Amino acid sequence: QKEVEQDPGPLSVPEGAIVSLNCTYSNSAFQYFMWYRQYSRKGPELLMYTYSSGNKEDGRFTAQVDKSSKYISLFIRDSQPSDSATYLCAMSARWGNRDDKIIFGKGTRLHILP
Amino acid sequence: SQTIHQWPATLVQPVGSPLSLECTVEGTSNPNLYWYRQAAGRGLQLLFYSVGIGQISSEVPQNLSASRPQDRQFILSSKKLLLSDSGFYLCAWSVSRVGITEAFFGQGTRLTVV
Numbered sequence: 526q527k528e529v530e531q532d533p534g535p536l537s538v539p540e541g542a543i544v545s546l547n548c549t550y551s552n553s554a555f556q557y558f559m560w561y562r563q564y565s566r567k568g569p570e571l572l573m574y575t576y577s578s579g580n581k582e583d584g585r586f587t588a589q590v591d592k593s594s595k596y597i598s599l600f601i602r603d604s605q606p607s608d609s610a611t612y613l614c615a616m617s618a619r620w621g622n623r624d625d626k627i628i629f630g631k632g633t634r635l636h637i638l639p
Numbered sequence: 640s641q642t643i644h645q646w647p648a649t650l651v652q653p654v655g656s657p658l659s660l661e662c663t664v665e666g667t668s669n670p671n672l673y674w675y676r677q678a679a680g681r682g683l684q685l686l687f688y689s690v691g692i693g694q695i696s697s698e699v700p701q702n703l704s705a706s707r708p709q710d711r712q713f714i715l716s717s718k719k720l721l722l723s724d725s726g727f728y729l730c731a732w733s734v735s736r737v738g739i740t741e742a743f744f745g746q747g748t749r750l751t752v753v
Contacts, residue, residue: 531682533682559741561742566727566747566749567746567747568729568731568744568745568746568747569683569729569742569744570744571741571742571743574741613682613683615742626671626673626685626688626696626733627673627733627742628685629675629682629683629685630682630683631682631683632682632683
């Protein structure tokens, strides 16, 4: 079983819809959860991060972590064509330790249709 | 502020030729450094991970190698490229602080082996 599983899509939704992106993971040691956004031919950029379980909201974006189910989600409200990109979940186990490599999901390609 | 430089942006190389991709980081010291490959439809694959000069962890056995001759320099190499080495190569560095381990990516090198 891979450490992080993410549906590659593509996911196409109409403008204004709510988008739900998800990842599952197998390593219960993961504590730090991140979402990166990657536009075509560019490097990924950090969008949101959360620590442990719960929700975090930032504008139209909400990140949700359910550690009991080993499941994380990113919700995008009022989706815009400019949100079209690949979204990658990422996670790491430890802070303050040199061996805290970040593991990424494969990314979900999202298309927002005008 | 911290910046990461990765070059070249695009590279076309014949099968069997050598490869050297360089990545340098400015504005931070003793970072964790990463090489990822992103092949079409296959997501972000961690290739190498380094926590310090001369310390390299290989995540996937393959035709590539990595070296870290200086604290903020990370080099990806191959003696003989294969067609399957084509892809989008991303260098990244990470820092750990309270509550987050965040990775910062370069702009990537698109390698086509012909």
